[in-house]
Amino acid sequence: MWSGRRGLLRSSGCGVEELRCRRREREAALRKARREQQLVSKRLLRDEATEEAEGGCVVVILGEAEIQEFLRLAQRGTEEKERERALVSLRRGLQHPETQQTFIRLEGSIRTLVGLLTSNQALLQLEAARCLHELSHSEQSAVAEACLPATSYLLTYLSGHSSDFIELCLYTLGNLIVESEAVRRQLLPQGIVPALAACIQSPHLTVLEALGYALSQLLQAKEAPGKIIPLVLGSTLPQHILQLLQPGPKLNLGVAVEFAWCLHYIICSQVNNALLITQGALTTLGLLLLDLAAAVQRTEDAGLELLVCPVVRCLSNLLTEAAAETVGGPMQLRDERVLAALFILLQFFLHKQPSLLPEGLWLLNNLTANSPSFCTSLISLDLIEPLLHLLSVSNVVSVLVLTVLCNVAEKGPAYCQHLWPGLLLPTLLDTLALSDTEVVGQSLELLQLLFLYQPGAAQAFLQQSGLQALQRHEEVAQLQDRVHALQQTALHG
Amino acid sequence: MQLPPALHARLAGAPGAAAPLPVQRDSLAGNAPFRFAARQVRFPREHEFFEDGDVQRHLYLQDVITQVAAEPERPRVPEFTCQVAGCCQAFDTLEDYEHHYHTLHGNVCSSCKRAFPSGHLLDTHIQEWHDSLFQILAERQDMYQCLVEGCTEKFRTSRDRKEHLVTHHLYPADFRFDKPRKGRRPASQVSTEAIGEDRAPSEGDAMEVCSEQAEAHSEPPRERRVYSHRIPSTVCFGQGASRGFKSTKKRSKRQ
Numbered sequence: 191m192w193s194g195r196r197g198l199l200r201s202s203g204c205g206v207e208e209l210r211c212r213r214r215e216r217e218a219a220l221r222k223a224r225r226e227q228q229l230v231s232k233r234l235l236r237d238e239a240t241e242e243a244e245g246g247c248v249v250v251i252l253g254e255a256e257i258q259e260f261l262r263l264a265q266r267g268t269e270e271k272e273r274e275r276a277l278v279s280l281r282r283g284l285q286h287p288e289t290q291q292t293f294i295r296l297e298g299s300i301r302t303l304v305g306l307l308t309s310n311q312a313l314l315q316l317e318a319a320r321c322l323h324e325l326s327h328s329e330q331s332a333v334a335e336a337c338l339p340a341t342s343y344l345l346t347y348l349s350g351h352s353s354d355f356i357e358l359c360l361y362t363l364g365n366l367i368v369e370s371e372a373v374r375r376q377l378l379p380q381g382i383v384p385a386l387a388a389c390i391q392s393p394h395l396t397v398l399e400a401l402g403y404a405l406s407q408l409l410q411a412k413e414a415p416g417k418i419i420p421l422v423l424g425s426t427l428p429q430h431i432l433q434l435l436q437p438g439p440k441l442n443l444g445v446a447v448e449f450a451w452c453l454h455y456i457i458c459s460q461v462n463n464a465l466l467i468t469q470g471a472l473t474t475l476g477l478l479l480l481d482l483a484a485a486v487q488r489t490e491d492a493g494l495e496l497l498v499c500p501v502v503r504c505l506s507n508l509l510t511e512a513a514a515e516t517v518g519g520p521m522q523l524r525d526e527r528v529l530a531a532l533f534i535l536l537q538f539f540l541h542k543q544p545s546l547l548p549e550g551l552w553l554l555n556n557l558t559a560n561s562p563s564f565c566t567s568l569i570s571l572d573l574i575e576p577l578l579h580l581l582s583v584s585n586v587v588s589v590l591v592l593t594v595l596c597n598v599a600e601k602g603p604a605y606c607q608h609l610w611p612g613l614l615l616p617t618l619l620d621t622l623a624l625s626d627t628e629v630v631g632q633s634l635e636l637l638q639l640l641f642l643y644q645p646g647a648a649q650a651f652l653q654q655s656g657l658q659a660l661q662r663h664e665e666v667a668q669l670q671d672r673v674h675a676l677q678q679t680a681l682h683g
Numbered sequence: 684m685q686l687p688p689a690l691h692a693r694l695a696g697a698p699g700a701a702a703p704l705p706v707q708r709d710s711l712a713g714n715a716p717f718r719f720a721a722r723q724v725r726f727p728r729e730h731e732f733f734e735d736g737d738v739q740r741h742l743y744l745q746d747v748i749t750q751v752a753a754e755p756e757r758p759r760v761p762e763f764t765c766q767v768a769g770c771c772q773a774f775d776t777l778e779d780y781e782h783h784y785h786t787l788h789g790n791v792c793s794s795c796k797r798a799f800p801s802g803h804l805l806d807t808h809i810q811e812w813h814d815s816l817f818q819i820l821a822e823r824q825d826m827y828q829c830l831v832e833g834c835t836e837k838f839r840t841s842r843d844r845k846e847h848l849v850t851h852h853l854y855p856a857d858f859r860f861d862k863p864r865k866g867r868r869p870a871s872q873v874s875t876e877a878i879g880e881d882r883a884p885s886e887g888d889a890m891e892v893c894s895e896q897a898e899a900h901s902e903p904p905r906e907r908r909v910y911s912h913r914i915p916s917t918v919c920f921g922q923g924a925s926r927g928f929k930s931t932k933k934r935s936k937r938q
Binding site: 225233313342343346351354355388451458460487493503509543552563565569580596597602603605635636671672 | 684685686687689690691693694695696698699700701702703704705706707708709711712713715716717718719720721722723724725726727728729731732733734735736737738739740741742743744745772778779781782783785786787789790798800801802803804831832833834851852853854855858859860
């Protein structure tokens, strides 16, 4: 049973078309950023409900004098409420980039803010933290880096008990972490890893989600494989992360998403995956995959793919580790329900997020490549035909599907027997009609295996005008040798 | 993509692996000009294969502002006041009260009423300020523990500890939770402490941890130090207010 989670979309007065357009623009920007290896995103925690109560969210640009006045009132006002109101006004002003710039240029402003952050007036503390949070979210490096003097305090407060406050500190830290290596070079010696390791024992879901976010930002850093991941692996964080990913009634989607991505960044950096395997990562992730497949059938929840994606990646990469192959070990992944789950998820991807199909098929490849057992399951669970149906989606998907089919076929006649006849021949003839070299190449590989292991396959191929289908590719450099070899085999046996 | 109906039943069924069909390979398979070999593939973090999924992840991160709005509104309750003796703060939401309680009454030293942001700092404070045994031991061994959680270094004096905090952990030199006791600090520190400390509410000032006099250049005479610990600098009403939600960490035996 998945606990409730916040909805992804909310109407904000914009038209649906405008929303889609903006999303496309953002997506394009993110792709470009990723190609330049500059993929950075920050989270902003703003309590909209409070803002509406405060009278709309018109963001006012504050000038120097106003900022100074608010700071003065906050620091030395006589009445509690007056001091709070001053900080609230400052915070709202700081939502605007111009106010942020003015603020950081004002001498002593950060110092005052940090003083308020560490004061013993709880509500002032909270508001000061919110101000810092706004600053941390800025895209301007100078603004975010102005928050550096506060980091030792943010870390100290992580071992406190006020969950709202801790959540705020964590999101602020997460935003700062992603800002620059200089920031991380300060945070690491200040003890961010042990602080997070202590904080992850909190029972509050909001705190855990925030922590997962901050940690995922830390693990995504360029220097993480060398400098950060070893520290994380040496702490108690991995065990706690795996615990938080255990399927069951207590699993919270928002929390799980963050920690699954943390695990992905750790695993794909290939620092010490064997350690994770000994801690039961394969088992936990395998069970989680089963749970996800069940959930996907039950709910229309948009957002499950956000969790499925990193889980699939983690499993797939972990399977390539030598430690995963230890025969008979309890940590090994051998349960054929994983295959059932994966196909249910592939169907889910097909409808919700086709761009994730290649990742699912990549996992399928890693499950079947060296495993006669899983190849047998593919056959006994009647999954060959559904697999063939994916061949029309895209070239990348087709190559992967054909690769999986080759994984099955290369294991010999007992396997090819079950691939034949069915839809396989007409489907292969269809793929030979395509022009993508990689797709055709993989089809040729599969044909060789079938000709080799399945009596009558070459004959049937000829009868269905297979030779003509091959002729198309006789002049293609990467294909011609294989085309000729197949023609020979078909004709002369 | 039609899935066989039995598949869902299999998912819900018992764990198990299929008994594999016999494997029998021909040496010609995958021979030139063919090249197929079944093999697992791993992708490193920056591989373009991950582009789509990564982009989706970041769109989600950027979308959070719309998520927060869907959260249930904080219920406002009729105004109430804090029940801790001597505190008369008023609140109209439980979350505000929670934060207030934890900040001011959560980790409070029962001797001098100072509040601390964490149990760890409270414990360190009690040990260094209110435990004469600590002072005795400190003459012979390194007793001042580093304030950073996870760091096990100990030091002979609090000044050495501060040095360590600044150079090793990049803490600010005026870190608020490592200030010498009030009344004994040198003039040069006054200005930095003025900020945020110019009011002294009933709960006592800030969250000083270290007890050593900042101007001490050499070890102060033993008697004087023990003496100063027996008389706390703020009046304690002796009610022995409990420390509230305190962890099960070990306490020093003395107050």
